[in-house]
Amino acid sequence: MLERPSSKMIRCHTIWIKILCLLILISGCNTLPERSERDLNVQMPLEWRSLSDFDQPSWQNWVDSFDDPVLSELIENALVHNFDLKSAAARVEAAVAQARVDSSGLWPQLTFAPGYQHTQVRSTGFGSAQFSVFEGLFNLSWELDVWGRIRDFRQAAAQEADAVHADFEAARLSLAARIAQNYFMLQEAKLQTQVAAHSVEDRGVIANLVQGRFTRGLARGLDVRLALTDLANARSQLAQAQNRMQLVTRQLEILLGRYPEGSLLKVTHTGTPLQEAITFLHVLPDPPMALAAGLPAELLSRRPDLIAAFTRLRAADARLKSTKKLLLPRITLTAAGGTRDSALTDLIDPRSVVWNVFAGMVQPLFTGGRIQGSIHLNAARVEESFNHYQSVALNAFREVEQALAAEEWLREQEKVLREAVVQTEASQELALYAYRHGFIQILTLLDSYRSTFSAQSAHLAVKRQLLSNRINLYLALGGGV
Incomplete structure (x- = not known):
């Protein structure tokens, strides 16, 4: 079984994270020369x-x-x-x-990509089947200028x-x-x-x-x-x-x-x-x-x-x-989502929208x-x-x-x-x-x-x-x- 971290370890990690953030904040607050x-x-x-x-x-x-x-x-x-x-x-x-x-x-940079797909499937002895799919996808990216x-x-x-x-x-x-x-x-x-x-x-x-x-x-x-x-x-x-x-x-x-x-x-x-x-x-x-x-x-x-x-x-x-x-670290917020449906009227139904949000941080370590x-x-x-x-x-x-x-x-x-x-x-x-x-x-x-x-x-x-x-x-x- 995995052991739960102790409260002492959690406090120690929290302190180090705060110190790191403080150092980063201090290093990022340099001002223009007078x-x-x-x-x-x-x-x-x-x-x-x-x-x-x-x-x-x-x-x-x-x-x-x-x-x-x-x-x-x-x-x-x-x-x-x-x-x-x-x-x-x-x-x-x-x-x-x-x-x-x-x-x-x-x-924020937001893009929207609507699309339409029509597919016809032929099967031996069973005729053919056709179906259409409408889709509306969006992407959002935003670098937080911390x-x-x-x-x-x-x-x-x-x-x-x-x-x-x-x-x-x-x-x-x-x-x-x-x-x-x-x-x-x-x-x-x-x-x-x-x-x-x-x-x-x-x-x-x-x-x-x-x-x-x-x-x-x-x-x-x-x-x-x-x-x-x-x-x-x-x-x-x-x-x-x-x-x-x-x-x-x-x-x-x-x-x-x-x-x-x-x-x-x-x-x-x-x-x-x-x-x-x-x-x-x-x-x-x-x-x-x-x-x-x-x-x-x-x-x-x-x-x-x-x-x-x-x-x-x-x-x-x-x-x-x-x-x-x-x-300094670059903090970004990204989101993606959309919906796919065979009926165009269902495409605008907000209940059918699937989306996800991700926040991340990139710290350059080696860039040549x-x-x-x-x-x-x-x-x-x-x-x-x-x-x-x-x-x-x-x-x-x-x-x-x-x-x-x-x-x-x-x-x-x-x-x-x-x-x-x-x-x-x-x-x-x-x-x-x-x-x-x-x-x-x-x-x-x-x-x-x-x-x-x-x-x-x-x-x-x-x-x-x-x-x-x-x-x-x-x-x-x-x-x-």
Whole structure:
């Protein structure tokens, strides 16, 4: 006969079971590491090193600060029709859907399999027999998330979806900045074309002047050749400016999600063709008023790419925590049942249903290093995500500091070049007067015109660089659109 266990043995087993459960519970209650956006391995200054006089309106709604309705409309169109941005939006939807998939493990998985079977049995000398059977079977499985492993996995998926959404916001901001920069590049290209065309006219006047003087015996044949060579070079510069204008136009059309036909024929809401509206400006505008750059620490919680990098770090933490809990027992609840009957009406009779329920626990003992390998893999990914966040933060600080410092130097350069334009235009008039009266040689006259063209072209370029740098600053500060 089997002896019944004594009460002492039962109490001893109960104590050991409680101790085991307590140890498992303690080992499963580890929490995510406390992280902050400011946890950087580099010393972050309290204020920007390159800060000068940026103490005016904020970086928010920076598009409106240019007070250009055509620019605003171009950006609005691009945010709707740009295909790269549409792809980014689709990635957000995919990430949200993936988060739903990863969250499904928290809930019971129930399946139902109805069926019908028809059988005909032939017997020698006894004819045949037919019978039909209807069946309805169900299966249920549910892993009880005692240790929170599935919840950690779900949290990682949700944070990854948040990171993808931050990527989308960064893509919107980057697209708006590229539209604005290409818009002002097109403005500059148009003005550069006008300057080059005016230079061709001036060189033509000089060529005619030298040709006339040569006819009257007041100039040498070399002077004519030099003047015609200079005219040919001016025409080459005009062709180069026209080519650059069509290149920028097609690039802008691509950003707007249109066929790159090089015309920008779409009509604005005011009824003006975009090509006419874009070329309406006769000078490049000055950058908007100086802005409040804020503090370096504020950038960490405002700029979309930094938010995405930090959120992915938190997702990696949650994924590592979930992987470590694979070492703990998995408690599952399963159930199966159903009914079979020859009459379909009896199939739905609850009294005919047969079912069973089973609760079990699986404790990994040896997996060939699979679990430990997964833990090491996710730990390495946490380290990778942390270092990537550090790199993204440093690059963000560099972009802000660089744009702030460039603003001052570009303004100084623009001021000097503006003065150079005034001086070269004045010297050009004096040189023409002096050549007509025989005071200077043809090379001096041609140099004065080349200097004027170079100064005008350089001044337009630096004015456009000022605008592009201001847009880069808005982009670096994470300004909204």
